[in-house]
Each structure stands twice: as structure tokens, then as C-alpha cells.
Amino acid sequence: MIRIVLVDDHPVVRAGLRALIQGQDDLAVVADVDGLQTAVAAVTLERPEVVLMDLNLGDRQASGVEATSALRALPDPPEILVLTTYDTEADILRVLEAGARGYLLKDAPPAELFAGIRATARGETVLAPAVAATLVRRATPGAATVTEREVEVLELLSRGLGNKEIARELFVSEATVKSHLSHIYTKLAVDTRAGAVAAAIERRIIRPVR
The missing domain is CATH 1.10.10.10 (Winged helix-like DNA-binding domain superfamily/Winged helix DNA-binding domain)
Known part of the structure; x- marks a missing residue:
């Protein structure tokens, strides 16, 4: 069983993801939280294999990048799979550098999300096609990419x-x-x-x- 903690500042989104994921026999949501401090507490208590992380955690919260960095700094850290609406270069690069294993967009089909969670739990890199294209474009020799x-x-x-x-x-x-x-x-x-x-x-x- 793959144990999952959801981190998103919208209760309705967390409830929807929980209901969706709980329908899979091998996936279990052990906690859903709204920000950095609650995420650290949940991960410390529940020891999940995967944290599903939003990037925008609200004006009063740390960002998903900061939360990812904090969770990856814990002893025996979980793998982080970003699930967000944002696909800008700035967001992608910062959260991957912070230690995220993968990056999916919220318009992904459920089957792609489930497969992404399973792959993340195995330590594999998971990238939405648009995200992969962005990283390839930045790595292309001669490309005029901004630093x-x-x-x-x-x-x-x-x-x-x-x-x-x-x-x-x-x-x-x-x-x-x-x-x-x-x-x-x-x-x-x-x-x-x-x-x-x-x-x-x-x-x-x-x-x-x-």
C-alpha cells in the first residue's frame, strides 16, 4: 500500500483528490493538509511514501517550493509529486531543484495521476508532457533561455x-x-x-x- 499525504490550501480540492485516490486498491490517503507546518507534522506522524504537493498554498502560507524543501530535509523524507495548475519555467525549475521527484498538472487524467503516484513511490521521475517539453527546450544547445x-x-x-x-x-x-x-x-x-x-x-x- 502506498501511503500519501495531500498538501493543498483548498479543502474542496483535497476532498476531491482524496475520494479519487481512495478508489485505488493500492493507494491510501493518510492525511490532507493545507500548508507547510501541517505538512511537516503529517509527514512526521504518518511516514508516507509520497506527498502530493500544490505550489500555491495561499498568501499566508509558505509556497509549495518551500514546503518541498522542508519535507525533503526531514529524516527519511518522502518523495514529492507536484500537482498544480502552473507550468511556468520558474515554478518547474524551483520545485525540482527543491527536491520534487515529479511534476504533473491538475488537468491530468486520473489514470495518469495514479500512474504518477506509483512511479514516484518507486523513485522514478514523473513529468507532464508540457513540463518535459519545457525542460528539453531549456537544455537544447544554442537555445536563448533566461537564467x-x-x-x-x-x-x-x-x-x-x-x-x-x-x-x-x-x-x-x-x-x-x-x-x-x-x-x-x-x-x-x-x-x-x-x-x-x-x-x-x-x-x-x-x-x-x-
Whole structure:
């Protein structure tokens, strides 16, 4: 039996996933929780093989990336399978670097979710097709991909911050910010801040600001 902890800030989503997963003879949801602290407590108590992790845990919660990192730092950590609506490069790279084993999208068919949970429990990497395509694109030689720091600059740009504010947020000089912007403009084939943000959102590098 594969023991699973669900982490999602929406009770209705957790209830739906629990009902769906419990219909499988070899899968058991042992806890469903809404954030970092409750996830750590549930994992420590229940010792699941797999944690099904959302990325957006609400404004007052740690992010799914932070929760993933914290759970992977526990003794005998569970495998983490991300289940989210977000498929941007920034989200994918950050949570995989934090230790997630796999990344599926919430529009995945139930059979794909069940297979993903089982594969994750075996220690295999599970990626939604769109996520795999993003990683392949970034790994393609000669591809004009933005760096992690450039992604951070783009996210701050999308929030309307100026160069001085971005420099303060990233603890760098304004000259460094201008250099990052120059590289971003070249890679995205744009010449304005608004154009850079629009292109980054269109290419699913960053999320739209809500």
C-alpha cells in the first residue's frame, strides 16, 4: 500500500483528490493538509511514501517550493509529486531543484495521476508532457533561455518595480540590473520592459500577476 499525504490550501480540492485516490486498491490517503507546518507534522506522524504537493498554498502560507524543501530535509523524507495548475519555467525549475521527484498538472487524467503516484513511490521521475517539453527546450544547445536570476528580474518587473527597487530586492547594483535587462531584451527579442514581461508570460517563463 502506498501511503500519501495531500498538501493543498483548498479543502474542496483535497476532498476531491482524496475520494479519487481512495478508489485505488493500492493507494491510501493518510492525511490532507493545507500548508507547510501541517505538512511537516503529517509527514512526521504518518511516514508516507509520497506527498502530493500544490505550489500555491495561499498568501499566508509558505509556497509549495518551500514546503518541498522542508519535507525533503526531514529524516527519511518522502518523495514529492507536484500537482498544480502552473507550468511556468520558474515554478518547474524551483520545485525540482527543491527536491520534487515529479511534476504533473491538475488537468491530468486520473489514470495518469495514479500512474504518477506509483512511479514516484518507486523513485522514478514523473513529468507532464508540457513540463518535459519545457525542460528539453531549456537544455537544447544554442537555445536563448533566461537564467534563474533573469527570471527573478522578470518577476519583479511584472510587479511594476523600477531598477532601483529591483536592485534592492536582489541585493545587487543598479548597473547589474541594467545588464540583466539588456540580456533579457536580447533573449526575448523585445526592447521595452512591458514587452519583456508580456513575452515572458506568453512563453510561460513567469506567471501573470494576479
